[in-house]
């Protein structure tokens with residue numbers, strides 16, 4: 120496009136400044152777009168402005184940024200593709216100046232009626248990438264009683280093209296980063312390991328203990344409710360040990376009847392029983408030099424308990440049907456969600472085996488006592504499943520996140536994971552809503568947190584950790600953080616003070 124000769128130095132300088140900014144920062148697209156909009160308003164003397172983006176479904180436009188007196192309210196709106204001036208701009212892929220919106224049939228007064236902000240003049244230009252319109256920038260209300268001019272339009276078109284490119288690049292960067300997280304998780308899972316999310320002080324402390332005991336060969340007994348992540352702790356014990364390059368072998372002691380379990384653990388020779396048509400290695404042999412993880416150890420039948428005790432004491436055992444003694448070097452990590460001391464009292468679990476296994480006991484608390492982990496885990500699962508269901512979710516609505524944080528999660532992380540997976544399947548982008556979670560909201564049990572257990576204090580605790588996390592992700596840049604949290608920067612600084620959020 121040929122620039123008007125009258126494009127003055129101030130405008131050119133502003134364009135150059137924005138261009139430099141765009142080239143220097145793709146990691147915080149919201150702050151960048153807000154900056155572009157602010158400059159645009161200044162350059163064309165507008166009073167308010169919005170940047171609307173075409174949703175990936177191409178069904179509607181959503182307000183990504185809205186600045187001016189009623190910006191926050193305007194952001195709650197979603198505009199259908201065939202609605203209003205923004206819709207017209209996308210459909211025709213053309214800019215528009217309307218200096219008397221009330222008399223223009225294309226103008227949709229819905230936002231105005233709801234926010235109470237009266238618009239007189241409007242300048243709207245498409246944001247284009249390779250000729251495709253991906254969004255619209257609108258500037259409202261020219262000052263000094265005159266309408267927007269062609270020169271204003273020209274300046275805004277240049278800015279809109281830059282904004283479109285910046286947005287596109289930042290999206291690619293974000294997608295690539297998300298993809299890396301998912302792929303890293305897939306690689307870890309393919310190797311049989313899971314990505315472990317840890318944010319709460321109590322779990323970080325457990326990981327610290329893991330680090331310290333990993334090098335030892337003593338047995339570890341991991342206790343905790345079902346779904347709290349006992350298996351992941353066992354994986355970490357293995358991965359942090361000198362055995363990390365050797366096998367990590369899992370056995371669920373509750374999954375098989377006694378006879379099959381014995382053969383699974385210790386192997387058999389051909390002819391040991393009717394179906395034993397060939398020799399078979401057991402899990403202990405497979406785990407030689409590595410770690411064996413015995414899940415649901417509380418369900419191990421008594422006969423096998425003695426055999427396991429001997430492996431722990433002498434590192435030896437015999438395959439079923441054989442008298443040859445096999446020696447292995449295996450570290451044993453066991454886990455149970457049952458009250459194992461009670462099983463010992465009831466003589467369902469051998470006390471000598473219990474003491475041997477319990478050399479290093481580790482209790483993993485339920486999710487309701489690890490509030491700080493909840494938002495992080497929810498986001499982790501959202502990234503994982505939105506990729507699988509191929510839906511472009513940006514995050515959780517405020518209501519959904521409050522519901523997630525205040526639910527008691529009796530099924531712990533497994534239940535949270537299933538809930539987010541289901542919400543991704545039934546929900547519609549851009550946000551997972553509370554109703555997509557299908558949670559039967561119960562209040563948290565009494566023992567969830569120390570001190571004040573009111574909903575307000577729990578939500579404040581959540582707010583504190585969530586804000587801290589977003590601040591950290593944005594190198595404590597408050598403008599950028601406020602943009603992402605969709606609150607005013609002044610409100611953010613007040614929250615930082617009130618909630619005593621401190622840079623670590």
Ligand SMILES: Nc1ncnc2c1ncn2[C@@H]1O[C@H](COP(=O)(O)OP(=O)(O)OP(=O)(O)O)[C@@H](O)[C@H]1O
Pocket residue numbers: 313314315316317343344345346347348349350351352414454455456496532533536
């Ligand atoms: N810290 C974590 N970060 C990410 N995912 C986790 C975490 N903890 C648990 N999970 C996931 O939650 C699910 C349940 O975890 P896991 O199987 O380790 O629990 P468990 O305590 O061993 O349960 P059970 O007693 O029923 O065997 C798994 O899908 C696991 O990947």
